[in-house]
Amino acid sequence: MQLQPKLIALQLLHLRNPALGEGLEEEMERDPRVCVMGEDVGHYGGSYKVTKGLATKFGDLRVLDTPIAENSFTGMGIGAAMTGLRPVVEGMNMGFLLLAFNQISNNCGMLHYTSGGQFTIPIVIRGPGGVGRQLGAEHSQRLESYFQSIPGIQMVACSTPYNAKGLMKAAIRSENPVILFEHVLLYNLKERIPDEDYICNLEEAELVRPGEDITILTYSRMRYHVMQAAKTLVNKGYDPEVIDIRSLKPFDLYTIGNSVKKTHRVLIVEECMRTGGIGASLTAAITENFHDYLDAPVMCLSSQDVPTPYAGTLEEWTVVQPAQIVTAVEQLCQ
Amino acid sequence: MALSRLNCFSSRSANLLKTLSSAISLRRPISTDTTPIIVETSVPFTSHQCEAPSRSVETNPKELLTFFRDMALMRRMEIAADSLYKAKLIRGFCHLYDGQEAVAVGMEAAITKKDCIITAYRDHCTFVARGGTLLEVFAELMGRQAGCSRGKGGSMHFYKKDSNFYGGHGIVGAQVPLGCGLAFAQKYSKDENVSFALYGDGAANQGQLFEALNISALWDLPAILVCENNHYGMGTAEWRAAKSPAYYKRGDYVPGLKVDGMDALAVKQACKFAKEHALKNGPIILEMDTYRYHGHSMSDPGSTYRTRDEISGVRQERDPIERIRKLILSHDLATEKDLKDIEKEVRKEVDDAIAQAKESPMPEPSELFTNVYVKGLGVESFGADRKEVRATLP
Numbered sequence A: 001m002q003l004q005p006k007l008i009a010l011q012l013l014h015l016r017n018p019a020l021g022e023g024l025e026e027e028m029e030r031d032p033r034v035c036v037m038g039e040d041v042g043h044y045g046g047s048y049k050v051t052k053g054l055a056t057k058f059g060d061l062r063v064l065d066t067p068i069a070e071n072s073f074t075g076m077g078i079g080a081a082m083t084g085l086r087p088v089v090e091g092m093n094m095g096f097l098l099l100a101f102n103q104i105s106n107n108c109g110m111l112h113y114t115s116g117g118q119f120t121i122p123i124v125i126r127g128p129g130g131v132g133r134q135l136g137a138e139h140s141q142r143l144e145s146y147f148q149s150i151p152g153i154q155m156v157a158c159s160t161p162y163n164a165k166g167l168m169k170a171a172i173r174s175e176n177p178v179i180l181f182e183h184v185l186l187y188n189l190k191e192r193i194p195d196e197d198y199i200c201n202l203e204e205a206e207l208v209r210p211g212e213d214i215t216i217l218t219y220s221r222m223r224y225h226v227m228q229a230a231k232t233l234v235n236k237g238y239d240p241e242v243i244d245i246r247s248l249k250p251f252d253l254y255t256i257g258n259s260v261k262k263t264h265r266v267l268i269v270e271e272c273m274r275t276g277g278i279g280a281s282l283t284a285a286i287t288e289n290f291h292d293y294l295d296a297p298v299m300c301l302s303s304q305d306v307p308t309p310y311a312g313t314l315e316e317w318t319v320v321q322p323a324q325i326v327t328a329v330e331q332l333c334q
Numbered sequence B: 001m002a003l004s005r006l007n008c009f010s011s012r013s014a015n016l017l018k019t020l021s022s023a024i025s026l027r028r029p030i031s032t033d034t035t036p037i038i039v040e041t042s043v044p045f046t047s048h049q050c051e052a053p054s055r056s057v058e059t060n061p062k063e064l065l066t067f068f069r070d071m072a073l074m075r076r077m078e079i080a081a082d083s084l085y086k087a088k089l090i091r092g093f094c095h096l097y098d099g100q101e102a103v104a105v106g107m108e109a110a111i112t113k114k115d116c117i118i119t120a121y122r123d124h125c126t127f128v129a130r131g132g133t134l135l136e137v138f139a140e141l142m143g144r145q146a147g148c149s150r151g152k153g154g155s156m157h158f159y160k161k162d163s164n165f166y167g168g169h170g171i172v173g174a175q176v177p178l179g180c181g182l183a184f185a186q187k188y189s190k191d192e193n194v195s196f197a198l199y200g201d202g203a204a205n206q207g208q209l210f211e212a213l214n215i216s217a218l219w220d221l222p223a224i225l226v227c228e229n230n231h232y233g234m235g236t237a238e239w240r241a242a243k244s245p246a247y248y249k250r251g252d253y254v255p256g257l258k259v260d261g262m263d264a265l266a267v268k269q270a271c272k273f274a275k276e277h278a279l280k281n282g283p284i285i286l287e288m289d290t291y292r293y294h295g296h297s298m299s300d301p302g303s304t305y306r307t308r309d310e311i312s313g314v315r316q317e318r319d320p321i322e323r324i325r326k327l328i329l330s331h332d333l334a335t336e337k338d339l340k341d342i343e344k345e346v347r348k349e350v351d352d353a354i355a356q357a358k359e360s361p362m363p364e365p366s367e368l369f370t371n372v373y374v375k376g377l378g379v380e381s382f383g384a385d386r387k388e389v390r391a392t393l394p
Helices: A008-012 A018-030 A054-058 A070-083 A094-114 A161-173 A222-235 A253-263 A278-293 A312-318 A322-332 B011-024 B061-086 B101-110 B124-129 B134-141 B175-189 B207-218 B264-281 B308-318 B320-330 B336-359
Strands: A034-038 A063-065 A086-090 A124-129 A154-157 A178-183 A206-209 A214-218 A240-244 A247-249 A266-273 A299-303 B037-040 B046-048 B056-059 B116-118 B195-200 B223-229 B256-260 B284-289
Touching: A018 A034, A018 A054, A018 A161, A034 A070, A054 A063, A070 A086, A070 A094, A070 B175, A070 B207, A094 A124, A094 B175, A124 A161, A154 A161, A161 A178, A206 A222, A214 A222, A214 A253, A214 A322, A222 A240, A222 A266, A222 A322, A240 A253, A253 A278, A266 A278, A266 A322, A278 A299, A299 A322, B056 B264, B061 B101, B061 B124, B061 B134, B061 B320, B061 B336, B101 B124, B101 B223, B101 B264, B101 B320, B116 B175, B124 B134, B134 B336, B175 B195, B175 B207, B175 B223, B207 B223, B223 B264, B256 B264, B264 B284, B264 B320, B320 B336
Parallel strands: A034 A063, A034 A086, A086 A124, A124 A178, A154 A178, A214 A240, A214 A266, A266 A299, B116 B195, B195 B223, B223 B284, B256 B284
Antiparallel strands: A154 A247, A206 A240, B037 B056, B046 B256
């Protein structure tokens, strides 16, 4: 198969977030049941320009500007999904979706089960989250930890233009409700992506860098901090294997397990909070399943359990920095 | 108070006809008689921002007898559920609808199965009105496999997809945005049907209701919000929970209609009116003035926040089944004995269904893990641990 990569920079002429927007547009063309709803997604083009141009192309009934009412428009998306529509609900910032927690937990996640399989909820809930540049505590939240226990939903986190488009398309095509976590600071990445139609597997992790010494598990923005640390580590003579777990629920324990069996050491680097975060669940899952293969306890580097401060220096210390990753690897590999 | 075409016969000739026909046993079976009868509702409609529909409702003997039978069935079903709960065959929460049957039955008479209905947890009778069987009801209540949700939902989670009954929801008020979403899907597919989102006077104070109403009005959705006002939000009377208990007016710019919810014909008229309105002009609120005889649920005696006199007063003066019974008898559509026979029949049906439901087995242990995710993705949920990775999407 000849891949015909196209340069993302050309797409940037449209001043729209290319990968996610393209993924959305292709799916909307492919299936007339796909619609987008959220605040300022239509005429404004989306607060991060993900949906720019879609309203002009598909009309107001398929790209819906909602009032600021997360609880009800998420509920409406779920109700529409029960009839067979495939809405993509955007939270302008993931943190705002806390207002819709009841709808996401009880209706989105549970209706397939409590109706004995009668209704499916093929909805995609997406939005940017994570710590940005001094956005303040309420706009820097990581909701993966809050949603991870909800039965019936799938959670994925994208980190590159390639997997962003692939995961977006896969999430829309999936019959299950999927929450797609994007990151505020990753919208400006550039990458060549194939011309052809492709999707990424929702339950699969991505091997970013093969290695022998230690398995570093990460997702979303921390992937870039890990890769930065990896450069330093390679110079120091280490050979880290970096895996972007991508699928936050369920974990791809197959890929992760194979890596652990090879390297025998695990470091988890995440932006989630220390308490009850994705890292905490992943640590438990690895310890439970691969205990015999570990030469050292699983180490997890997470954000501090504090509201994200405004001051730049403090904000930097809230999240994991490459230097800390290097120290942790050195410690684990002693 | 009823205007009836049959009254144009003198009572003597009517009696003569009856004697003759019963003698010759060529009596036309009443249950298929569709001669129109005009009946006046108990009270006129009160409206907000719209013109109230006429107080004269057209009905016919067949419809009235169907109303009677259906409501008697629902009443009997709820009372049987009460006994089953006390016998500990039904556990958890059980919210009974007796007293409110007219809303379910009247609404069904005005719409088709292509229109959607969504309600909260007091859903047993609405499910039956939408075509659910008694077996599905009792089996689900007892947590058996033959239940409508395979025993995994329980009293608060009845659903019937093929007749567009969307449940069955435990969290107060959360079903209203879902209902507006159903209306949105109907507008999206341009299929000229409407969605009824039912909620109670307690849920009327939920913010998400107003959010959903705003969006529905903005987008012209065929959504009909129906407030089943039984005047008590569990133990709190409406005057203690709502500054303005005129729920039909709360839409402000959205029109509303206040209906006597104990009069099945008034409910039917209002729902018919609302459907026409919603298809042309967008959302409308219906407030059904109704009453529940039981407490909020089986754990609530229902008498600590209201007097027994009040309950028996309503039962005497406004009971929906009695109203239809009086209507049938005054129009000579059936005899007392006929109606009693119907009630006996219905009782037997309920008893048979319960016996059948008791035979249905409990769900298999493997059912614990089915329907968490949609099959075909290769994802069976055993917690976060999953050993297989491949899955292909369409």
